[in-house]
Amino acid sequence: MGRPGPESPLLVTANYKLSFDALRFQLDTIDAWLLVADTRGVNVWCAAGKGTFSTEEIIHSVQQSQLQELVSHRTLILPQLGATGVAALEVTKGCGFKVQFGPVRTSDLPTFLRNNNQADEAMRSVTFTLKERAELIPVELYFLLQPLVILFLAGVLLSGIGPTIFSASAAWTRGLHLLSGTLVGIGCGTILLPLILPWLPGRQFWVKGLLPGLAGGIACWGIFSGQITTPEGLALLLWITAVSSYLAMNFTGSTPFTSPTGVEHEMRRGIPIQVAATVIGLLLWVAVPFISQP
Amino acid sequence: MQNFRYIDKVATLSLDQETCIGCGNCVTVCPHRIFGVAERKAEIEDQDACMECGACAKNCPVQAISVNPGVGCAAEIIANWINGFVGRKIMSGCC
Known part of the structure; x- marks a missing residue:
């Protein structure tokens, strides 16, 4: 996304077309790395519930992509709804990257990143408008x-x-x-x-x-x-x-x-x-x- | 989410405050904001808002939270009933 450098944030998502497109659309002004976990086309929440967006899959993707050579930091930002399938501490044990859970909705990502990776209560709540x-x-x-x-x-x-x-x-x-x-x-x-x-x-x-x-x-x-x-x-x-x-x-x-x-x-x-x-x-x-x- | 309340007194969520170390991971990951931390211990503030997604239990470093996690989806439950009845997986449920 954009022109990421070694300091740019590392965002993780699923290979669900809508999640991926939403990310690209929301982040057109932000430089970031994107790590796409293979969830066989299923969205983050469903995939986390069914075990494809999982601790193992994240570790595997990190190792496959050789992220440590691309970035100087060691932090992955995952969508909050991925927490159903991903144990943050075990990812760190497995591949050395710390996991931070970002906001529920992609549209809040720019604000989240601007606020030093802090999400407020509204960003952490699911809605059903x-x-x-x-x-x-x-x-x-x-x-x-x-x-x-x-x-x-x-x-x-x-x-x-x-x-x-x-x-x-x-x-x-x-x-x-x-x-x-x-x-x-x-x-x-x-x-x-x-x-x-x-x-x-x-x-x-x-x-x-x-x-x-x-x-x-x-x-x-x-x-x-x-x-x-x-x-x-x-x-x-x-x-x-x-x-x-x-x-x-x-x-x-x-x-x-x-x-x-x-x-x-x-x-x-x-x-x-x-x-x-x-x-x-x-x-x-x-x-x-x-x-x-x- | 205040507009939407599901059935009360059914969620299987429970928290063992003895074991809890007050790290606040559950507060972070819960999509319904039902946890709080006070005096280095987590507490369940709104048990009936729990949808049993299991994110809190998955991210608790000391296994202080127990919940029977799953997807709250009728098609999935029907598929499980039928698959259990015939003894093999013939229906796939939802997503």
Whole structure:
């Protein structure tokens, strides 16, 4: 970065494209050495949690790159969130370089370096702002593409079942209604929920997902009111709420404040209710052609 | 982070003040700022804000902190359940 000399700071990061680009962008005015640990394209926090951004990897990278010939000092600056995987004292034992944990966010690095490598409380705290939550939405949606195709095909199959064994026209019209419901559920759990997260009631995420799901379900029922029967509307409401609640629970993985013990605790409570709502909803959906026939 | 509180009284974090030497490494690395140091001993000031990332325990020079670390991610936990059930790794969980 810039024109580093023997006195320039040594910054360590992961070979995750966004971390690396963020560093280059933030540091365009600073002369520094950059040591990139091989985390197979995974970001610092995830890699630290999964053991690729580790004490051993840092020692290995230092030794490989022969840093001692490049710099006169013996200090590595690591992102603070790397501390989950890196034991600072053991790095020093392993390669002679002292580890200092820098700020959580790259954007605070210039200030950190200017202040003689001091980070204040704000620089050391993780945040979860509206912007940070909104940026996660496309990633979450991307991971749902494959399940959506499967759900669509399963939905068409379920919708076609009827007294005539299988009706292609019912599969099409009712399949589209069910698909719309699925999309509404995804919209509630994956788009709406992250945006309004701090204002949703409940601590547990499966509970936070219920309210958007119920609202989405009622809206969906209202929109299709002329085309679907009451049991079908109820089935859609249950299905959408279950989808929203499940996706909300899944969102725990993208937040920076949920503990694994807490997530397991809430999953043991949320999953039975999500499964019950799904089963009752889908049974209703399949039963409708049989009960509404003259 | 004051806007976000997760479930109370579940985090497995504990600190042995007898063993603690008050170095303050835990204060530095904690992303939720739950530690403080007073009279050369660390203390947990906000236990329920702990997300069990394990950074404090990893960087404690005298192993005074114990926490069952992991990622708080439902997909990961489901993958662990399924992998444990079938006895081999068939699901990879998150990131």
